Amino acid sequence: MKVLLHNRSMLPGAILTLLFTGAAIISLVWVPYDITILNIADRMKSPSLLHPFGTDQFGRDILSMIMVGARTSIAVALVAVGIGMLAGVPLGLTAAARKGSLPDEVIMRSNDLVFAFPSLLIAVMITAVFGASALNAIIAIGIFNIPVFARLTRGASLTLWSREYVMAARVAGKGRARISVEHILPNVMNLLIVQGTIQFSLGILAEAGLSYVGLGAQPPTASWGRMLADSQTMISLAPHLALFPGLAILLTVLGLNLLGDGLRDLLDPKLRRSRA
């Protein structure tokens, strides 16, 4: 707690992140209004006590939609980070354990290749073949995350392989795979957590962008990007339609970035002074 209070980024970051994950979790059991019920009589109402964020073109409560949308954004981004880590970390560990060998070359060159495909292009290809859905957005962002984690893990692991405690483990007869899991992985975990937070925030942005252009979650699933797309033609009549979903994305991403910065400071004191 003391650390939290002394770290300038960590506290606001943690609060914002908790706020939106909290809203997503609460929406599973309770929302102020049912967003599946259309109420044309109350359409495009400005923010009021009854509807703090106003209502949309179908009379649905925007606060409730943002709470449900948080679920979509967070779920897509979180699973995409999971895919990136589950595939990328073992690849990075293997490449580092066999530095300079054929597997290392193959892994790293494939990484470079996937890196040439921005997540949006992967999404475009997947959608062209399978159609648009939240699942395809997850796969696209997840694939994009794999080389990020693979590179990071390899880079961080390589320096560890020359450490004395790893040498000692090798002398003791442990195999490369076992050393990777028992000695290398725990020591790169901090970096992975920090990068995970950053990729999580990028995932939220990517999901919003994909849903905005119709490549992500499809109606009736509520998503922040979708809400923005729907509000576009009505922005001059009812700016609040676009204001609140956009702010939700901005504050969630900001919160995660601040949390990532704070975690980096906390977990890697060496970076405290030189960080960007």
Add this chain to the structure above:
Amino acid sequence: MLQYFLKRLLSLGLSLVAASILIFLALEVVPGDPAAYMLGINAQEDTLNALREQLGLNGTILQRYLSWAGGLLVGDFGTSYTYRTPVSELIGERLWVSLPLALYALTLSTMIAFPAGIWAASRRGSLVDTGVMGVTQLGVAIPNFWFAMLMVLVFAINLRWFSAGGFPGWDAGFLAGMKALTLPAIALALPQASILTRVMRSSLLDTLGEDFIRSARAKGLTKGQAMWRHALRNALIPVLTIMGLQFSFLLAGAIIIENVFYLPGLGRLVFQAISSRDLIVVESVVMLLVFAVIVVNFAVDLAYALVDPRLRRRR
């Protein structure tokens, strides 16, 4: 230098071949017959066969890949299933919107990031530094299409300084074209400028802590002189890397921003192609963008060698 260049060129070629195979496999080997799609459900079998033959869809996968990749080499991207015109023509027209947009955004981003990054680094820890870093923190977090919508609301709908969307074409004059691209370019540039400012600042701070800067100061240079003459050039390597990466993100990111402003660029083309399952167009645009990413990164690698002669030997 020549050896370095040739080595990089070889890896460039291999990356392009690998990327083309990946894209081809992803998009060609899918269920659905483009010929049936073009001719409708009542088409005769022999007409379908003739069209398949014409589109080169009858061969084995390898033959089809070779014919597609061979076409790419000479600028023949095939014929669009829905527009019935050569894909290269479609792309050529749209490129005149997307490419200037990406370049415009890159220029804006550089023009903002360099002074802001240098300013923040030279006044480290001051109010200016805190302010710049705060703004960049927001710039990184803001979804650029939302920022674009807000700009449309303020500058197009309320102030009427710009049009809310559309593109008059370059025939309407250079200034009219640039004016139509200004809001989209700002929206695209904002997050990139924020990232670049942060990279510029941290890279410059790292360099300013180096021994050779202390030596330069010791021989009597002022802080400013040491920064402009010695630190800046040395701090450019990471900045160039990020700029290279950004150009590709700007080209791909333009896909979304073009949608906000209804610009007739590659992004709009790709979305129309997806909705009409015109896979050859999707395939070609994706290949073109990936080609751009790979070639730009190659150019950045070469630029390193120019900025830092030590790298020519080291690599």
